[in-house]
Amino acid sequence: MERQTFITILLSVFIALLGIGIIIPVMPVFATELGASGFSLGMIIAAFSVSRGLLQPIVGNLSDKFGRKRFLVAGLFIYGLVGLLIPHAQSVVHLITIRGFHGIGSAMIVPIAMAYMSFLAPAGQEGKYQGYLNIAVFCGIGCGPVIGGILADAWGLASVFYAMALFSFVAFLLVIRTMPAIVPKRNKDQDGIYRSVIRMIHRRRTVGILAARYGTMVIMVPTMAFLPLLMSGWQGVTGIQIGMVIAARTLVNAVLQVPFGKFADRSNKVVLLLAGTSVMCFALALVPSASTFVHMILIYMLLGFGEAVIWPVLGAYASEEGRNHFGHGTMMGVFSLAMSAGVFTGAILAGYSMDNWGMPYAFYLCAVTVLVVTFSSSWLIASGNRMDESDRNG
Numbered sequence: 512m513e514r515q516t517f518i519t520i521l522l523s524v525f526i527a528l529l530g531i532g533i534i535i536p537v538m539p540v541f542a543t544e545l546g547a548s549g550f551s552l553g554m555i556i557a558a559f560s561v562s563r564g565l566l567q568p569i570v571g572n573l574s575d576k577f578g579r580k581r582f583l584v585a586g587l588f589i590y591g592l593v594g595l596l597i598p599h600a601q602s603v604v605h606l607i608t609i610r611g612f613h614g615i616g617s618a619m620i621v622p623i624a625m626a627y628m629s630f631l632a633p634a635g636q637e638g639k640y641q642g643y644l645n646i647a648v649f650c651g652i653g654c655g656p657v658i659g660g661i662l663a664d665a666w667g668l669a670s671v672f673y674a675m676a677l678f679s680f681v682a683f684l685l686v687i688r689t690m691p692a693i694v695p696k697r698n699k700d701q702d703g704i705y706r707s708v709i710r711m712i713h714r715r716r717t718v719g720i721l722a723a724r725y726g727t728m729v730i731m732v733p734t735m736a737f738l739p740l741l742m743s744g745w746q747g748v749t750g751i752q753i754g755m756v757i758a759a760r761t762l763v764n765a766v767l768q769v770p771f772g773k774f775a776d777r778s779n780k781v782v783l784l785l786a787g788t789s790v791m792c793f794a795l796a797l798v799p800s801a802s803t804f805v806h807m808i809l810i811y812m813l814l815g816f817g818e819a820v821i822w823p824v825l826g827a828y829a830s831e832e833g834r835n836h837f838g839h840g841t842m843m844g845v846f847s848l849a850m851s852a853g854v855f856t857g858a859i860l861a862g863y864s865m866d867n868w869g870m871p872y873a874f875y876l877c878a879v880t881v882l883v884v885t886f887s888s889s890w891l892i893a894s895g896n897r898m899d900e901s902d903r904n905g
Contacts, residue, residue: 517631517643519690523682524624525647527587530594530678532655532761536753537663537671539739544668547603549870552740553862556732557855558607562614564851567622571844572704579623579840580690586619587683594676598669614851621648622847626840629830635776637834641826642772646765653761660754707841714836716895719888720828721849723784726884727821728853730795733861733873734760734814741798741870742807752804759808763815764822772823780824781893787820788885795878799871828892856880 539547542555570582593613600606624644632640662670711717738756742748775783794814801807825846833842860880861873 513631516627516690519686520624520627521643521647523583523587523686523690524621524644525651526678526682526685527590527620528648528651529655529658530590530651530675530682532652532757533659533662533671533678534594534597534675535652535656535735535757536659536739536750537668539736540663540743541597541668542603542606543740545600545603545606547606549865549873550862551603551607552736553732553858555603555607555610556736557858558611559614559617560851560855560858562611563617564614564848564855566615566618567847567851568704568708568841568844570618571622571626571840571842571847572707572838574623574626574840574844575838579627580686582619583623583690584683584686586616586623587679587686589613589616590620590679591676591683592616594672594674594679597672618847622843623840625826625829625843625847626833629833629839629843632830634834637830638772638775638823638827639769640772641830642768642823645768645772645822645826649761649765649768653758653765656754656757657751658754660750660752663750704841704844707837708845711837711845714895715891715898717832717836719891719893719895720825720832721846722888722891723821723885724825724829724846725849725853725856726881726888727788727791727818727825728850729857729860729877729881729884730791730814731854732857733877734795734798734811736858737861737865737870737873738798742804745802745804748804756804756808756811760811760815760818763812764819767816767819768823771819772827775823775827780828781889781896783820783824784892785886785889787817787824788881790814790817790820792878792882793817795874795881798874 538555539552542552547555574582589612593609593616596609596612597606600609625641628640628644629637658674659671662674711721735757739753742753742756791814794810794817797810797813798807801810829842829846830839833839836842837845857877857880860876864870864872864876
């Protein structure tokens with residue numbers, strides 16, 4: 512049963528994220544055709560992040576009590592509906608509303624999948640197992656933009672969103688047919704979400720892990736949503752080329768997940784977190800200086816390399832906290848809330864910077880923010896590790 516669950520999770524997440532990936536190159540273009548400004552683009556992404564973020568801890572906690580399959584099925588179905596609704600949006604307000612609904616579905620997919628993998632991972636192999644899940648995520652997001660660019664160039668923007676709906680409904684059927692109805696879960700008498708969050712706040716290591724996940728997600732809006740706008744200003748750039756740049760980042764990330772996951776399981780995770788973050792921020796600061804397709808694709812490959820270092824590290828940290836202290840679903844729900852909060856912050860920073868100082872400053876300001884937050888959170892994690900070690904020895 513565990514092997515079947517493992518395979519189904521990876522396949523369904525890959526298919527669902529493939530559907531998400533194909534809309535990345537076209538969503539900003541579609542939004543600007545509806546009259547979206549830089550700030551509006553940020554709010555479209557923020558609506559997704561807010562609704563997803565608010566629900567993730569609740570869904571995660573409930574999944575620890577009542578099982579996870581029903582949430583995953585519901586989330587995939589919502590993804591399919593969103594793909595059908597977006598082409599019919601008539602205004603920026605409509606698009607913001609649909610993306611808020613999209614976030615509700617997202618709250619039931621990736622955090623639940625992370626909780627599954629956290630439960631299945633043997634002790635000491637958390638980084639490797641989260642690496643497997645990240646491969647599915649990044650391969651889906653990485654292949655998606657290329658497909659989205661091809662569809663947009665051949666049949667128009669609407670075809671991309673309908674393809675997203677198709678992929679989501681395929682994953683929906685896959686989970687219904689092959690996922691075991693009953694999976695191992697924690698006892699139903701565990702803490703509710705409120706008490707669990709209070710306990711997290713009082714644990715320094717957990718706060719550091721959540722802060723690091725928050726900080727490293729700030730880069731998502733400028734690197735995903737603003738890249739198509741930046742490159743579309745170049746002469747002769749096609750949707751396929753924009754998709755290839757985004758794919759280069761995510762596929763490099765995917766290829767390196769398992770080796771870096773194994774490395775994270777036996778190495779100093781704080782050092783890896785600092786090193787990977789430094790590489791990411793360096794690449795982010797280089798983006799506005801790119802002037803050719805080749806230059807941009809190399810920068811995004813470097814960005815993917817930095818992310819490949821930190822994703823298994825943070826996933827392993829969250830798995831350890833879930834297993835030892837809070838429950839897998841609860842921890843992954845709050846962990847994903849930190850991700851959404853980081854994306855929301857990045858949306859506000861990037862949108863404000865673009866409207867007031869120009870697009871390059873969206874990348875510069877986000878890079879500085881990521882560095883400051885991540886270096887501070889690394890200190891919290893390191894000091895929390897020392898406190899845990901002292902408690903075990905004392």
